[in-house]
Amino acid sequence: QNFPTNGGNGSFNVISGQGCQWNAVSNHPWISINSGSGTGNGTVNLTIAANSGVERSGTVTVNGASGQSVNFTV
Numbered sequence: 001q002n003f004p005t006n007g008g009n010g011s012f013n014v015i016s017g018q019g020c021q022w023n024a025v026s027n028h029p030w031i032s033i034n035s036g037s038g039t040g041n042g043t044v045n046l047t048i049a050a051n052s053g054v055e056r057s058g059t060v061t062v063n064g065a066s067g068q069s070v071n072f073t074v
Contacts, residue, residue, distance in 0.1 A: 001072050007048040014042045014062055014071050021064050028058035048072060
C-alpha cells in the first residue's frame with residue numbers, strides 16, 4: 001500500500017483458518033498497529049506516520065498466519 005507524505009490510517013484483511021490465532025507486528029517505528037490480532041479471519045488497522053524526507057518502505061508481519069508480510073511505502 002502507498003501512503004501520501006502526511007501518512008494516515010490504513011488496514012488490510014487477514015485470511016486465516018478457523019481457530020488459527022495470529023497477531024500483526026510492525027517492523028518499523030513509523031508504522032503503529034492499532035488493532036492487529038485475532039483468531040480466524042480478521043482485519044489489521046494501523047497508522048503510518050508522516051514522512052518529510054526520502055521515500056521509505058516498511059513491513060508488517062502477521063505471525064501465526066503463515067508469517068505473511070505486508071509492505072507499505074510513504
